[in-house]
Amino acid sequence: MCHVVIGTSGHIDHGKSALVRALTSHDPDRLKEEKERGITIDLGFSWLELPDGTKSGIVDVPGHERFISNMLAGAGSVDLALLAVAADEGVMPQTIEHIGILHLLGIRHGVIALTRCDLADDELKILAEEDVRAHTRGTFLEDAPIVQTSSVTGEGIEALRETLFEVIRRVRASYISRVHLPFRLPVDRVFTMEGFGTVVTGTVTEGTLHTGDKIALYPGEKPLRVRTIEVHDQQVEKAEAGQRAALNLPGIQKNKLSRGTILAESGSIFASDKLDVTLHAMRGAHFLIKNNLRVHVFLHTESALGRIVLLNRDRLEAGEQAPAQIRLETPLHARYGDHFIVRFYSPVETIGGG
Template sequence: MDNLIIGTAGHVDHGKTMLVKALTGVDTDRLKEEKERGISIELGFAPLTLPGGRRAGIVDVPGHERFIKNMLAGVGGIDLVLLVIAADEGVMPQTKEHMDIINLLQVERGVVVLTKIDLVDEEWLALVREEVAGFLKGTTLEGAPVVEVSTITGQGLDELVRTIDRVAAEVRPKPATGQVRLPVDRVFSVTGFGTVATGTLWSGVMKTGDLLDIMPAGISTRIRSLQVHGARVEEARAGQRVAVNLTGVEVEDVPRGSVLAAPGSLLPSHRLDVRLLLIPETRPLKHRARVRLHLGTAEILARVVLLDRDELSPGEKTLAQLELEEPAVAARGDRFVIRSYSPMHTIGGGSVIDPVARKHRRMREEVIRSLLTREKGTPEELLFQQLDSRPALFTAAELARAAGLSEDEAGKALSSLSAGGKMREIPAEKQSYFVSRRVYGEWGEAVRQLLQDYHREFPLREGFPKEELRSRKFPQLNSKQLQFILAAMEKDGLVRVHAQDVSLPDFSPRPGPAQERQVNGLLQLYRESGYQPPSWSEACRQVGLTGPQAGEILQYLLRQGALIRVSDEILFHPVPLQDLRKSLVDFLQEREGISVGEARDLWQTSRKYALPLLEYFDRERVTRRVGDKRVLARGLEQKDRP
């Protein structure tokens, strides 16, 4: 790989910082207190160019037990570890704890460096070699090369560089194609530039000018400039140590433990579903034990919820949920470490299964089965589990993020699910939504039953109001999403969609026998009343129509065009209304205009009807008002165009 992050690990005063200085020329102890005490307290960083041309960044971590949390902030993103063991002391307590952390984080490539060989004789060195070999058995560094060096005499340093170069060739590169994710391990302010955050870019590509989210706070920012190994660059790639100059934020907005991420790519959560391992050399862990979670560069207090037992024994693994006291962001597969609350020492760790988990009920087989699928399932199984878990619409990006897949992996899995008939794609304006066939089928049946009952109760209405349908059956969707669902259901022959309503595909509003007699009576009355129709209440009284049915029949007649509303109080039958229109157009084609009084005389009616009729014809663009008269609308001056 072209970019490489190397981390040191080992007991305090075993020569980690001196080794880094000998390899790079950089003294990573930058704090005054570190100089005075002769130990590393904070993380240190130094660049190293390997013989093969690879550019490496070395993260020098503290070895003292009091600063293990700082060590954990730096070790999360490393590709290769230098486990430093002083030849004059051998394996010590923090050597063991650092090795536990390396195991728990699954750092699989490394070099064991025996330092201070100038202080011991060959016989002692042979004993230390034997001790180290036994210590490494069963760890991720079993079989790792061991190089003996002295930073005082320079012995072994060239061999160490060659060995690092050889082992580096075996390291898998971090995914530059994924979403940007950089856990922040240091933040400071530079005069004239503002806030600068540093960390290892775990995935993706950062470019000057890109927008970022500071998570879990959810603060938006933009990249002003970038540095890699102290040099300004326009672009930083996964696997590099990066300093990011951020716009519009203060140092306190980006504390250690924050993650710089592509906008919308991570969701904060107070719960993580995990596979948890308790290391052998510790005490049993009880359900709801309080622990310190180290995730990326963050340290968060949490409770361990054991899902299938009340106590986890040393050396055992189990499925668990971590309830966090502060929100965190993670991705599926992220490694983590837990330490006891007090006294603080490393007790276990594992990997994230679901970074945005819901609360589970304990001792449930279905919960365990679901988590096992999420842990070991194929991309198709992971996506289908998300789709089938709740009645909702998902975008491809949301599914990929929830399942911990790349967008490319998610796209292929979605195609496979669609071909297998397990998923329904819902086309939208700029993207598609996805829903499982089971959920889609349940939605369709629920809508069918609702409409069937509605049509039976209200046979004259065109259909069920869309917004009421959304609030009753789809409260989790917004109005636009409901439109897309209904369009898909209409295409599948499940419904018919109208402007404001939705109905069954074969439904047409029609009155029953008793209603039909009343409808016919009303239409006859309005047609025969000509230019002076009765009010609706009077018409209903004449045909014996009362109560809510009167309103139902009126709306039906208006939708059918069997009656036309001229004003709030006046209804006309279409035939006499058409006669009125023709006589008005004929009149105006012979004269320059018509007043209300002239219209009243023309139609032999009263002002009560003449004025509303003229205003109606204005709205219908048959006429237009000029002063206190009406003239023909443009386009009708020469010829009537009914």
């Protein structure tokens, strides 16, 4: 079975969480401050029921530039992007940055929702669609379907749901199975439940995990056992690559885990302070990538500071790519083929990845 994770993206207040609520009847915003302020601050989670009875996980990410690090923690495990663009505003700065990030992360499939159509006349909707097409040209979203929607009136929600079903079918048809690889789950949330103890959540990026399996916590390779597994609020016996999962872990305190720690098959991943990469400079980036530039590096839910060493030039212009080595100040746990994002040290802004 091929499992697909959907990730929202788009500028703040362009209706990402409202879309998820309209599509699923679940509220992805879980923090009190999010509900009070009406904006997404941290990652939210839900799922979409599919016609064949299976479910696709949804990761709802924040749109504000201050919370891009939270967005990156969720975007690294996404298979299909759902880009929200408000019809009454069009493409905005975080729309552009999110498109660039998703493109650098190697995401190949997407759907564009033109949101808040109840606030725009026909001419404004046409202008917004043209704006979207101009800014997605040359990216994986260039030919993505655009669906006009309103979470207030319900306009287009069923059409969007059907469009997602069709794209998910295409994703599955072109999917390269990761189930046979060693298990790995980058942790994105940790909490405790009365009567159960420590629970972590994340997306299974590779492999299969069964109840009772012995795994390891990284960094440190601390041995752990999986007591129970939940997928989409249902207790199950196993979780596979592409599924959102909650794991109950006995014998470890909540403060020993955090976003950025990794659960994996023992001995299957290793920490390194050097990453050999093909570095792509993001189109439209405001800062040049120069040799020995200090940057923030994001890899799944992990992050670290490091310096970029360009191997065949002294500078990398926006839109160019080159072999490089990233020399990290704190080791990260990478596997061959992992995608990453680099952001300028200060002011913090996305400048590349690969």
